[in-house]
Amino acid sequence: MVTLIANIVGYTAAVVGTSLMLPQIIKSLKTKKVKDISFIMLVFYFLNCILWLIYGILISALPVIVANSIALLISIFQIILKIIYS
């Protein structure tokens, strides 16, 4: 029972973690303003996704690979927006 709840919480966390940069992208696209966003934070988020992706590949964990591949693409898109709108 605890394992089932843990899995549900874990997968929900993975979905939230994967999509957390999406609202930022929507806001940046709407306002075209990115000055207050830390570039280092975005690079850390990018590194975070890359590292979890490598980890997922090393332990052959498909959910980790899928979630972090998507998050990686999202983070690259936000970095591009930061550069374009700066």
Added chain:
Amino acid sequence: MVTLIANIVGYTAAVVGTSLMLPQIIKSLKTKKVKDISFIMLVFYFLNCILWLIYGILISALPVIVANSIALLISIFQIILKIIYS
């Protein structure tokens, strides 16, 4: 060997993921400007930390509990800065 590398990559990812909001906090404190930061993104990051913390407690994984407790405090601090400086 793969397990050792996976653990090193995983722990590095955990450290990067825990500290990724720190550069944003430093920038927000310096500039006192937070307008371009998405509030929804900050709330998602907060939820992300809460969910991983619950997950860590449920599976009794101390590194997950420690990393996400720290990340949770950092995310609360950034949300407070967003509210104060808005």
